[in-house]
Amino acid sequence: MDKLKEFRNSKKLSQKDMAIQIGVSPSYYYKVESGYQTPSYEFLLKFKKKFPNVSVDKIFF
Numbered sequence: 001m002d003k004l005k006e007f008r009n010s011k012k013l014s015q016k017d018m019a020i021q022i023g024v025s026p027s028y029y030y031k032v033e034s035g036y037q038t039p040s041y042e043f044l045l046k047f048k049k050k051f052p053n054v055s056v057d058k059i060f061f
Contacts, residue, residue, distance in 0.1 A: 003059045004033050022046045 008018045019029035023046045031037035039047075039060055048056055 001033050001035055001060070007054065007059055008033070022050050 008015070011018070013021065015030055015033060016026045019026040022029065022043070024043060028037065028043075032039045032043060044056055044060065047059075048054075
């Protein structure tokens with residue numbers, strides 16, 4: 001998920017900080033960002049709630 005990593009870096013957040021911001025575990029966030037795990041619907045909802053002005057489609061699809 002290169003776009004997710006780019007977005008996180010643009011916010012100057014570590015993976016752990018981004019996970020905390022979204023409300024997921026750091027290990028789960030790492031798996032999603034690394035492409036080992038497909039983001040769950042709940043993950044996408046939490047991401048959108050935290051970053052309402054960001055297009056989920058552009059980041060994840």
